[in-house]
Amino acid sequence: MRARPDWRALFLAAGLLLGTACAAAPQAYTIVVPAPPGGPIDRVARLLAPDLAAALGHPVVVDNRLGAAGKIGVQAALRAPRDGHTLIAVSPSIASVNPVVDKAPGYDPLADFDALGIAATNAGVVAVRAGLPVADMAELVHYAKAHPGELTYGSFGIGTSLHLQSEELLHTLGIDARHIPYKGEAQVMAALAGGEVDLMLYATAPIVPLVQSGRVRALAATSSQRWAMLPQVPSYAETGLPALRTYQYRSWVGFVLPTGTPAADRQAVLQAWQRTLASPKLRESLTAQGFEPASGDPADMQRTVAGEIGRLRALLASGRITLD
Missing domain, CATH: 3.40.190.150 (Bordetella uptake gene, domain 1)
Known part of the structure; x- marks a missing residue:
């Protein structure tokens, strides 16, 4: 007579093997x-x-x-x-x-x-939509003062570091712009390239192809030295604006x-x-x-x-x- 398999023993052995395999798995x-x-x-x-x-x-x-x-x-x-x-x-x-x-x-x-x-x-750059008639930071300040309440800027959301840094920079320059919050960096850049907002006051590496294609314009690197990814863009210290001589953000x-x-x-x-x-x-x-x-x-x-x-x-x- 053929012996019946001991199912309990088989299940126990299988469980032990599975446990050993799981323990050994990374x-x-x-x-x-x-x-x-x-x-x-x-x-x-x-x-x-x-x-x-x-x-x-x-x-x-x-x-x-x-x-x-x-x-x-x-x-x-x-x-x-x-x-x-x-x-x-x-x-x-x-x-x-x-x-x-x-x-x-x-x-x-x-x-x-x-x-x-x-x-x-x-570091990064201050960037503006291509259609905004400003070529540098001095012209941005002049335009903002000549068109009070018109400019808008994008950030990652209310209370984010970009929101606070942007407001600090605007205060430093003595100008105003209306805040438009988005959900992330990519969304802000898309809005800037599409002309939905006028400014992004701290844009990092993904902005480079947009600048190179002419869809947005970079006005200044946000530190005291030029940014290696867009070396043609002047640093804050090179803008000629006294308020930015020692100002920087990284x-x-x-x-x-x-x-x-x-x-x-x-x-x-x-x-x-x-x-x-x-x-x-x-x-x-x-x-x-x-x-x-x-x-x-x-x-x-x-x-x-x-x-x-x-x-x-x-x-x-x-x-x-x-x-x-």
Whole structure:
């Protein structure tokens, strides 16, 4: 008589084999990007992910979580298991602006973020629609004063870093423009190229082909030096406007872990992070897309965020900028 198979034993063995296979399978890391695809945070995260995966020895997935000026993505990442497998890509909008302009952002960057460091900084240009009859910053100021209330500018949304920086620049120049909020950098640039808005007061690498094709015009680089991606465009310091002689703006993209990540897990990610940022290939890729590779030092990022929060609080308290 043929013996009946022991189904319980077979199921148990299959379960053990499945469990062993799952345990042996590589566990992916996730970079949560609380911003739309195509923007500066997303571009840096996607450039960095392959090198970080090689350094970690595990896949790294970029996960765009959109909405509420980055809050949805950040809050989702903070709810994930704190095992070192969830990183968050952040910018001034997320790390410095939200905690100042939002009464309930759902996170405290100085208490809830364990900084890995700033991966890249980036300058940009002041850009205008092709049909606006201005060729430089001095003509923009003259036009704005001659046509009060007519100019419009685009940003990533109310209370974002681009919104605040734009209002600060307008105040510095002594002119006004009406704010039109969009959902991301790509949308603002499309609106500018289509003539829906007059100005974008800080535009990064994706603006270059629009400038080269004549669909928009670049008036000045937003730092004290010319921008390598559009070297023909004068810097703020070269515009001849006294208000811009020492004025400049540079944004950045950094990466954090949620606080409470076990020390061993954090150390493993930090070591992989430092090897990644030392990669010549990554540094070349960042430079090619208009970014300047940064040191990736955790303490430097912590100081940067704390300093920006203090500056923005003082800026809002002064009454020079309103969010209405």
